[in-house]
Amino acid sequence: MRVFLSPPMMNGDDERRLVGEAFDSNYIAPCGPMVDLFEREAAERFGFRQTLATVSGTTALELLARALEIRPGDKIIVSDLTFIGSVAAFVSLGAEPVFVDSDPATWCMDPNLLAEALKRYPQAKAVIATDLYGQSCDIDALAACCDAYGTKLIVDAAESVGATYRGRPSGRGAWAAIYSFNGNKIITTGGGGMLLSDDEAMMALCRKLASQAREPFPWYEHERVGTYGRLGNIPAAIGVGQLRHLEDALRDKAAVWDAWQTRFASRPWIHPMPTADYGVPNRWLTTVTLEGVDPFKVVEALVAKGIEARPLWKPMRLQPVFRACDAVCSGVDEALFQSGLCLPSGRNLAPETMDEIVQLLDSIACQ
Numbered sequence: 001m002r003v004f005l006s007p008p009m010m011n012g013d014d015e016r017r018l019v020g021e022a023f024d025s026n027y028i029a030p031c032g033p034m035v036d037l038f039e040r041e042a043a044e045r046f047g048f049r050q051t052l053a054t055v056s057g058t059t060a061l062e063l064l065a066r067a068l069e070i071r072p073g074d075k076i077i078v079s080d081l082t083f084i085g086s087v088a089a090f091v092s093l094g095a096e097p098v099f100v101d102s103d104p105a106t107w108c109m110d111p112n113l114l115a116e117a118l119k120r121y122p123q124a125k126a127v128i129a130t131d132l133y134g135q136s137c138d139i140d141a142l143a144a145c146c147d148a149y150g151t152k153l154i155v156d157a158a159e160s161v162g163a164t165y166r167g168r169p170s171g172r173g174a175w176a177a178i179y180s181f182n183g184n185k186i187i188t189t190g191g192g193g194m195l196l197s198d199d200e201a202m203m204a205l206c207r208k209l210a211s212q213a214r215e216p217f218p219w220y221e222h223e224r225v226g227t228y229g230r231l232g233n234i235p236a237a238i239g240v241g242q243l244r245h246l247e248d249a250l251r252d253k254a255a256v257w258d259a260w261q262t263r264f265a266s267r268p269w270i271h272p273m274p275t276a277d278y279g280v281p282n283r284w285l286t287t288v289t290l291e292g293v294d295p296f297k298v299v300e301a302l303v304a305k306g307i308e309a310r311p312l313w314k315p316m317r318l319q320p321v322f323r324a325c326d327a328v329c330s331g332v333d334e335a336l337f338q339s340g341l342c343l344p345s346g347r348n349l350a351p352e353t354m355d356e357i358v359q360l361l362d363s364i365a366c367q
């Protein structure tokens, strides 16, 4: 059977029952009681004043880009080591990204390099910092840099749902945060996302923009252009069930991380992603760097056996599409990409599969 990096996991019959309730209500629609419940319970669980369930994490970012009225030529400052979804929506509206390298101690945006980037581009419209592989970025340090220039800090917390930073849920302390509930995330709605913020005026605007910017008239009246972005009632029902079991998911992911660590202990050439002392990661993916072993070879060998594994994110500034963009670099991201590996991290990953994977790693290390 194929082993996935991070497959979805339902919790007994809970999600099925909630989807059944959604069917019974006949809200097979882009609104309904499950959407309201999901947003309310997420606001309570994550401590934000406002939440907006969206069709994806990318859409949540698109709504922010539209709310900020991003125009061609606007600069935005973005984590270099991330998934392209962090930046795609902003670039589609004409923004020019400037990429910032990572702190080797966290693999997230380096606050000292952000300070340099802001000095170079004080007019930047926003900073988008990614929480990488379930670990929060150093929000307070990044926010202090942004505050000095009056720049909005957005945390792309797509990968860190359930993690904490100084005791606060991930993204809390930024102007806005986005979560992803894509099928491979720690909790899922199949595909989906969320925008979270305490800025009530901005959230009201994003709610309107997510419904094609329809004004409150009996007919369709539009003063500006929005998009379609609301999560439907059926996936929201799955989200309610998943969210109610987030603590179970966190416990299972931590157990998988620990099980990997016992296997790494006797292999000093495998270095796990460092854990920052300011928070508790959600352990979405177990990621490592390898010393003296080619991670691309490992990925190829694992995939040939039906085991999904991946290199780390390829830094954005190395992507052909961003060739012309400026960056503030230290070389950390490039080194991570050349040596890093994402290992299967499913909640029910079998110990025998982990053993098989480390044996394969050993055999490549000996070549």
Ligand SMILES: Cc1ncc(COP(=O)(O)O)c(C=O)c1O
Residues within 6 Å of the ligand: 055, 056, 057, 058, 059, 082, 083, 085, 086, 130, 156, 158, 159, 179, 180, 181, 182, 192, 193
């Ligand atoms: C860092 C990061 N940002 C943004 C996204 C986009 O989220 P979605 O797939 O829900 O659009 C993802 C994951 O998919 C991600 O890992």
